[in-house]
Amino acid sequence: MAEAMLKITQTGSPIGRKSDQRATLVALGLNKMHRSRVVADTPSNRGRVRKVQHLLKVEQAEGN
Template sequence: MSDKKMMKVTLTRSMSGRIKAHQACVRGLGLRRMHQTVEVEDTPSTRGMANKVYYMVRVEEA
């Protein structure tokens, strides 16, 4: 296995009608559909993207 810390990010609210920068953050995390869960590396950049759209996503430690 890898020794990198990972986090699970799930899109819980719709992206329609949101600020373009927030939509870009969600896409950058790899999320496309509602209730989709992706596992991304826990880096300062991905953590910042998740924090920016905190009201649309759920973050869990993996």
């Protein structure tokens, strides 16, 4: 069975945000506005997404 994946897109700027929120975006592989990454749907990634959910758009990734 294939692992579930999430497509995350940065929609908000990290300017003026706490350093831990900026570090979380980097950990997710995001560094510029409107860039997208596909990451594994794991509890650790879900926690990262939840921490900066106000700066992201999250979708289920289509296919592999």
